[in-house]
Amino acid sequence: MARREAPAAGPGSRALIVDVIRSAASISRVELAGLTGLTQPSISNIVRDLIADGIIHEVGSADSVRGKPRKLIAIKPANRFGIGFHLGPDTLTCVAVDLTGGVVGREVVPRPPADQLAGQFDDFTAGLDLPRGRIEGLAIVAPTPYPSGAPSEDLHTLRATLTERLGLPVMVENDAAAAALGEFWSRRVSREQAFGCIYLGTGIGAGFVFGGALFRGASFDAGELGHMSIAYDGRECPCGNQGCVERYASMAAVVADASVPVNGTSLSSAYDTVARAAVTGDATAFQILDRAAGHLAVAATSMVNLLDLGRVVLTGPGAALAGSIYARRLRTHLERTAHSRRRHPVLVELSAQPRDAASIGAAALVVQAAVAPGHTPGPAS
Template identity: 40%
Template sequence: MTVTRPLRGATAAQTHSAVLDLIRSGGVVSRVELADRSGLTEASISRIVRQMLTDGLVAEIGTGDRTGGKRRTLLQLNAGSRHAVGLSLDFARVTYVVTDLGGTVVGRLDGEGIGLSAPGEVVPRLAAELDDLVGSTGVDRSTLMGIGIAAAGRQDSAHRVLRSNPHAEDWELFDLEDALSTATGLPVVVENDSTCAAIGEYWVGRIPASADFATVYLATGFGLGLVTNGDVYRGASSNVGEIGHLVLDIDGPPCWCGSRGCLEVLAAPRRIVELALGRGLGEELGLRGQPVTLRQDADRVARAAAAGHPEALPVIEESARHLARALVSVTNLLDLDQIILAGPGFAAAGEIYLRHAREDLQRLSFVRAVHPTTVTLSRFSDVSAALGAASLVLHSRLTPHQTSSRLALAR
């Protein structure tokens, strides 16, 4: 593990941030290891660590092996010293988590989804539910660093607005960051849900800054979050990773984006429910076939498939085959060595998606002879976006040297 960006010429804050990131990804490390990994002198590391101890960000946790007659004092993040709130806004459900500095969830609440409500009705409810959750965890409010919001949709180029509810147009121009910040008194950052899932894997999954990986997030649609050199890749306007609109069949069925044969029309929950209904599974699996029950219906089909239901299984297999082929193209474009499948859409039948993705990448990836592309399921399944939103707050505030984003938090 190495610091991937040279620290020569870095500001004190950047150096501090890079060292904190090494402690985060290392788990438990000594000052000597930090000096090795950062290329800084032991004297510099000692000075930086002393400041972190004063700030309460890291803690000494005893001594490691004796080397050269000296025991090494071990360091790790002082998890309880800071907290962040993450929430994922979804049509069907709003999930809130409070995490500590290490990314451990210390409180969770599932609230009613935003449905067709206008933002003016939703924001006071979010603030109230959030307040209840923080109160119930016993977390000292002065340790809260901010709120991260994971939402699906299109961001404007200033990152201020995110269309999080395609069913209610008044969200399109609504400044959610500002409104929730005013309602809670905390800094707020809004981010695309698939990007949140990726940043959550990076922070909580202790992925080192030198790794390049992608997270495929599946809720109502597919999204791709990309982390390179320890930072999220955002593209020109934070609208990167629209894997759902990767075209797999140019003569395929039309997609709402204007194209045809997109991954989304061939494999997303809407298609899964359509195929299951077409196979006459509606009554047996209790599918309601309404737009508002889309996610629950797709989950029912996925659960049946995971249990080996002979009619449900081919439906999920078809979705998984399309995703696998899309992942081959994404890997060919980006030369990825790791892909993580995350989000509620993979909760029930993730293993089926995993199997197809692994088989296709092993067989078809352009770089297969050079290196494998590993595919894994996220350990955080249905909370990965909320957890990632909280991680984004920690990441932006504590390791800004890695963060291209979100100056809103500095307000």
């Protein structure tokens, strides 16, 4: 990690310190000063406040070069919790995470009508025996509706109603952005890393975390990877462009290429049928997914080059069964084509919980807003 210019201690310093402790797992005050460039007195004050607030705790000592043991500090996981709800087409996934992003509870229920979400929140948190005073809030994620860039008006109305009813902060976010923040938080990615996430869901989305904060763009529409064109005169797309990668590499494109009937079944189960066949030896199914992955790799290279990303995580329901096919294509393509390949590697990793990534990320958004504020959540939160 590069040493920073000595910043003045302020609200951003607290977020910086939480972020550095989180990504280091455990760290001494001396190392914190070295990594943040903040002065020892600033570090001591902020660390004391964070301990008093129950966000971090001392976890033991490490030997120092001069013989005096250094006390190590770490995030205190089980003291506060964030709740994430992911609204799928038919289901609602509810997740609770602790301050490290670790999942402490999960439930999938048939999607209730909007006016029953508050009741579902009460049932879910009561079932986990989470005291209300330790819950930092709720974030609700859904796919970005086309053509609006921002989460829909309905979600904003829902957010206002729920904030009032629950008496807690309620945020809304799109699935890909939330998933990126969740992977960033739980993988302990350093805030120095240019981090990206590709979310294979209903469409293809991307999320970016720069300097520890989600990058949202001018109108919360950053990360529309699915509508990056890979062919000047390619397939027509409802967005108005041609050759959008979503028309070649999304779950819907794979199902269409495989001619799997979707009648009476959901898109995701039709896709899973193809993905399961591909990873268990069906040559035709494998070719269809491998070709989709090849198309995605072309778009991924453009994304990596535009933003000089150092690490990309593949996630979302489309990466659950066939993620290895996509990851292999992306790795080999980036090794050959990434503009930065001689300066630094571009890591491509698979999410450990691709189906739950958006709900886990939603809960992580709540945790980050609570313990490392100052990441400009913006108008949607």
